[in-house]
Amino acid sequence: MNLPCVQWQDHVAQKWRALEPKLKEQFTSLLEIDDVFRCGLSLLFCFPQECLDDIDRAVKNGYPSHLLHKLEDRRTLCFKHHSVHEKGREDDQNPASNDCKGSDTANSPSVGPLTVGICPQVVVDSTVEKGRHLVAVNRIAAGEVILTERPYSCVLLPGMEEVKGKVGRYGREREVLFGVEDRRCHRCLTETLILVPCDRCSYSRYCSTGCQQEAWEEHHRWECALGADLMAMGVMSQLALRVALKAGLKNFLLAREPIRDEHKECFNNHSSDPSTSSCGGSYLNVYNLLHHLNHHSPALRFMCAVTTATLYLKLSKAGPPPVSWSHTPHGPNKEGGDADWNAELWMLGSAVLQHILQLRCNAQAIVVLQDTGDSTNSPVQSNREIRIATAVFPTLSLLNHSCCPNTSLVFSTGVNVTVRAAKLITPGQEILHCYGPHSSRMVTQERRRLLQEQYYFLCQCEACSQQQQDMEEPRQQEPGTEGRDLGLLCIKCKGSLKSNIEIHHCHVILLFYPPPGEALRLLKKTLCQSGLILAEAHPLQGELADATARAYASMGDWNSAASHLERSAVAIASQFGKESVELGRQLFKLAQLHFNGGAALSVIPKVRRLLCLHCGPHCHELQELKAMEDCLQG
Known part of the structure; x- marks a missing residue:
């Protein structure tokens, strides 16, 4: 949709008026048929509540009366499915059923309603140097949940290619791409194939009528007419508008006032319990996040001001203010409505x-x-980590950065974030997580430069301090670390091997194109050459071994693929650590190969432990491991 929402609606209205009466009747009936079609899909995929919602929508939109008996029959089926589903859920919650065995379940969140907040072993501390941050007051074991939080607000990123598919027309097939906006709810980010679109615009879609209504009341009522303009302004502008709309005038004015006695406790040292203080999901905590305005360039300040002014003008023409931003419960009065709204709109813009x-x-x-969808014609599935949304988490924002953090993050249930201890955390130790630049992926100078540019601080974490000291003191390089800081060097002449790296990466890229036999020949040649100049545990050796394993798996040679993947796992352990989530995912692939080859039971326990440590006991990889184990043992 290139036109703004209002112009688009006018364009559609003109087309509608030009239609013949018979065509109007036909297209109107398609609306109810679409609801019934979604209803059938919901029932097919065992979503009885969604099916009931679609039946109500179809009746509301005027479904033909002579077909209503079919909807009633389907409603009866939904109630039957719903009762069976509830009974199955009760059986799943019996103490006898456990997905993770041993000590892994001791530190995992209980099955049931999501508990949001900080664990009792952690408090919010505050110092002049670090500001507010989280500190452990008791011992926290590796894998234990430290923080579970919902975002204050979030925005789905448009245009992110997520799933590839094929659609046929006139006997021909063409490849199409489905972005995250086509497969995920625009409010809770839940992935679904049955989306409920906004009744007014052609972009926003939701997983249920409940999410649709909540989004409409919270922000979409005013975003709908500005859809194209907001996309042009950027994700940050849209997220800032959503945060302000959700907060409302009362909370904004309260946040601007000096901190009173009843609010001081959550800013003092050793404050916890975010659910009852500003350290939780309240707007006060979001409002008091640092903006580092004195570090922003004049150009950045000017751009932000112009963007806000443009948004101010657009909102002034969009209609009456939100009820949450009105001094009166029903909005401004008719006599001085514009004047009242201008005053409130000014504060909203602020x-x-x-x-x-x-x-x-x-x-x-x-x-x-x-x-990634690259494995359409291959038995090997390729996954990658993609960014689907941008959000603001009030409590997660209190965590300071470390290039080698003691926590790991995982997103589940749509938008919820869970922070777990990646290693043993002792009392008095600060809770840290990585803002992006990690010591296992980036050299010290590059990490510090990126952090200085975006977050305006010179990183002095343990990893940066240690590596800076090592650079100042001459030392013998450890095996597998050649070239990690200064680039690859020839072991004979000490010359740069940058050009060789590019050649190696080109050989790896060839793997994605048929035939796999040709790619395998090139990879074998590259492995022989790299073995002369690189240690076995070098990251590039791991990439080449992983690519070779994929080539063998594409040809159905599972044993050879597993052998090369084991070599890749050695390099992964050297680069990221023996307790890293990267090693866990690499061993998960090894377990899959051994399942096809025969020896998966020896690998599954270690994979389960690492994935439980970082991702929790309910991640889909562990569910697949459980199914593999049951199949092999049954």
Whole structure:
């Protein structure tokens, strides 16, 4: 949709008036048929509640009376499915059923309603140097949940290619791409194939009528007419507007006032319990996030101000203000409505500008593992981590950065984030997570430069300090670390091997194109050459071994693929650590290969332990491992 929503609606209205009466009647009936079609899909995929919602929508939109008996029959089926589903859920919650065995379940969240907040072993501390941050007061074991939180607000990223598919027309097939906006709810980010579109625009879609209504009341009522303009302004501007709309005038004015006695406790040292303080999901905590305005360039400040002014003008023409931003429960009165709305709109614009400046340093990317779709004609599935949304988490934003953090993050249930201890955390130790630049993926100078540019601080974490000290003191390089800081060097002449790296990567890229036999020949040649100049545990050796394993798997040679993947796992362990989630996912692929080859039971326990440690006991990889184990043991 290239036109703004209002112009688009006018365009559609003109086309509608030009239609013949018979065509109008035909297209009107398609609306009810679409609801019934969604209803059938919901029932097919065992979503009885969604099916009932679609039946109500079809009746509301005027479904033909002579076909209503079919909807009633389907409603009866839904109630039967719903009762069976509830009984199955009760059986699943019996103490006898466990997905993770041993000590892994001791530190996992209980099955049931999601508990949001900080664990009792952690408190919010505050110092002049670090500001507010989280500190452990008791011992926290590896894998234990530290924080579970829902975002204050989030925005789905448009245009992110997520799933590839094929559609046929006139006997021909063409490849099409489905973005995240086509497969995920625009409010809760839940992935679904049965989306409920907005009744007014052609972009926003939701997983249920409940999400649709909640989004409409919270922000979409005013975003709908500005859809194209908001997309042009960028994700940060849209997220800032959503935060302000959700907060409302009362909370904004309260946040601007000096901190009173009843609010001081959550800012003092050793404050916890975010559910009852500003350290939880309240707007006060979002409002008090640092914006580092004194570090922003004049050009950035000007751009943010112009963006906010443009949004101010667009909102002034969009209609009456939100009820949450009105002094009266029913909005401004008719006599001085424009004047009242101008005053409130001015404060709304002020709030939006405040949040645009804050989000540059405090926004959090929501990422998921997704099939790339490159393996349509291959038995090997390829996954990659993609960013699907940008959000602001009030408590997660309190965590300071470390290039080698003691926590790991995982996003589940749509938008919820869970922070787990990646290693043993002792009392008094600060809770840290990585803002992006990680010591296992990037050299010290590059990490520090990126952090300085975006977050305006010179990183002095343990990893940066240790590596800086090692660079100042001459030392013998450890095996497998050649070239990690200064680039690859020839072991004979000490010359740069940058050109060789590019050649090796080109050989790896060839793997994605048929035939796999040709790619395998090139990979074998590259492995022989790299073995002369690189240690076995070098990251590039791991990439080549992984690519070779994929080539063998594409040809159905599972044993050879598993052998090369084991070599890749050695390099992964050297680069990321023996307790890393990267090693867990690599061993998960090894378990899949051994399942086809025969020896998966020896690998599954270690994979289960690592994935439980970082991702929790209910991630889909562990469910697949459980199914594999049951199949092999049964």
